[in-house]
Amino acid sequence: MLSRLITSLGLIAGLYPAGAIAAERPVVVELYTSQGCSSCPPANAYLNELSRDRRDVLALAFHVTYWDRLGWKDPYSLQAATQRQDQYGHRFGDGSYTPEIVVDGAAGLVGSHRRDVGSAIEKAKRESRTAAAVSVRKNGGERVSIQVGSGSGSGKILLIGFDHDHTTAIGRGENGGRTLEEANIVRSIRSVGEWSGAALQINERFPEGQDAAVVLEAPDGQIIGASRLTDGST
Numbered sequence: 300m301l302s303r304l305i306t307s308l309g310l311i312a313g314l315y316p317a318g319a320i321a322a323e324r325p326v327v328v329e330l331y332t333s334q335g336c337s338s339c340p341p342a343n344a345y346l347n348e349l350s351r352d353r354r355d356v357l358a359l360a361f362h363v364t365y366w367d368r369l370g371w372k373d374p375y376s377l378q379a380a381t382q383r384q385d386q387y388g389h390r391f392g393d394g395s396y397t398p399e400i401v402v403d404g405a406a407g408l409v410g411s412h413r414r415d416v417g418s419a420i421e422k423a424k425r426e427s428r429t430a431a432a433v434s435v436r437k438n439g440g441e442r443v444s445i446q447v448g449s450g451s452g453s454g455k456i457l458l459i460g461f462d463h464d465h466t467t468a469i470g471r472g473e474n475g476g477r478t479l480e481e482a483n484i485v486r487s488i489r490s491v492g493e494w495s496g497a498a499l500q501i502n503e504r505f506p507e508g509q510d511a512a513v514v515l516e517a518p519d520g521q522i523i524g525a526s527r528l529t530d531g532s533t
């Protein structure tokens with residue numbers, strides 16, 4: 300009976316090409332937040348949990364700039380984060396607000412609504428578009444090697460640098476007097492190439508930040524591939 304089971308499992312495995320298995324990827328969860336926003340700490344705490352507990356999720360905190368003039372300048376605010384959220388706001392039709400979580404570039408939700416975000420993550424796991432396998436590895440001390448496999452479609456390759464953890468004492472503004480613990484804070488994001496279906500490899504300088512991730516973004520803004528450095532670094 301055991302041998303029949305092993306044979307059956309082998310036949311089932313044969314139905315799935317190696318490329319399909321390699322294309323498995325984390326769901327990308329982007330939190331748009333600011334240390335100047337009193338509604339943001341619960342969403343920050345949720346993202347901290349996702350970054351710590353969910354290996355099937357690539358959790359990234361994008362600190363926006365539009366709160367900086369309201370009493371506290373967030374030391375991690377990034378104009379590129381503000382611009383990226385603005386693109387989502389125009390596409391979703393809901394503008395820019397904090398805290399917002401965007402799941403796989405396909406759905407924007409209030410970042411502190413855990414049940415809604417959790418449901419969106421599970422839906423993305425079931426229905427995610429994965430056009431190609433993506434990997435990123437260290438290539439010497441100051442560079443990374445990015446590989447995107449062959450597939451169908453096209454997309455922009457984004458290299459993202461982020462820090463693992465920061466603790467900040469907030470001196471002024473809506474969160475004045477609080478100490479915030481925040482994870483996976485994005486420090487840089489840049490486009491490093493275009494993918495059009497053929498496998499390719501790109502060598503790039505290591506991004507600003509302690510760690511790195513690569514996201515493959517379709518022309519409609521949805522995520523179609525992703526990997527973090529710590530998944531495959533040597």
